[in-house]
Structures are given as structure tokens and as C-alpha cells.
Amino acid sequence: MREVREISMKRIEEKAEAMKAGKTTGESFFDLLLESELVEVHGIKNTGDIIGQLRLFYFVGYDTASMMLVWTMVLLSIHQNWQQRAREEVFQVYGDSEPNYEGLSQLKIVISMILNEVLRLYPPIVELSRLVEQETRLGEIVVPANTIVRLPTLMVHRDPEI
Structure with missing residues (x-):
């Protein structure tokens, strides 16, 4: 974690300087994240938040990709x-x-x-949930306001009729 923090801080400082000099493209997630946290005169507002968000995206992405590769190897062995x-x-x-x-x-x-x-x-997200904020009609079905609707993607992906 110390190494991730040090690398992140170095990249944050480099990007912040480039952005202040107008030398950023704003094309990467990292650029957009820094732009949202950059204050024109004072520099970065809170590097801890940025590092936390970078860690989240890195580790969540790593876990999702690794699980997909594990299931790929299992299915290919079968x-x-x-x-x-x-x-x-x-x-x-x-x-x-x-x-x-x-x-x-x-x-x-x-x-x-x-x-x-x-x-x-084996989808990385097995269920999607949404809060219906106002009464909604879906064909003949009326979904009342403040209802949580869940879509079990794992089941939907395996139902031959769908």
C-alpha cells in the first residue's frame, strides 16, 4: 500500500503540474479525476480522496478481471x-x-x-437494483413509488426464453 501511495502521489503531482501549465488532454480517467479535484490557485484539494478512488478502481478492476480469467480457464478445461x-x-x-x-x-x-x-x-454483477422514485407503469404492471426493483442478471443470462 505504501508503494501504491508513493506512485500515486508522484503521478498526481506530475499531472497537477501539467494541468496547471495547460498541458493535459483530459482523455483518461485519471485526468478527469484530477480535474474534478484541482483548484486553480491552491492545487489538489484532497490527495487522500484521489488515492482512495484510484485504489478502488484498481482493485475492483483487478478482482473482476481475475475472476473472469479463472472462470475462463475452468470452462476451457471442461x-x-x-x-x-x-x-x-x-x-x-x-x-x-x-x-x-x-x-x-x-x-x-x-x-x-x-x-x-x-x-x-458468470457476470461480475449478479444483480442490478434500482429505486423507483415515482409510480411507473410497465405495460400492465404498475410499480409504486419508493419500490426497489431488482434484476437478477445471473438468472436472466441463463433463461433460454430471455
């Missing part, structure tokens, strides 16, 4: 014919060269079929 198809596609796209970002768009079996199917079967 369905070895798909494992073979994925392996063949990767070798066809990359050959003996090292995989790179540009080749990802060519991996139709791996990305479009395998990873999307893993996300369908």
Missing part, C-alpha cells in the same frame, strides 16, 4: 474443443510473435465467443 479452437486462433493471428494490443480485434473466437460466454454465464 470444453477442451474450445480450448483448441482458441489456441489455433491465437497462433493464426500472432504466429511466433509476442501478442500485442492490435491483434486483439482479430481474435473473434477468444474475445467474441469465449470471453463473452464466460461473462454471460
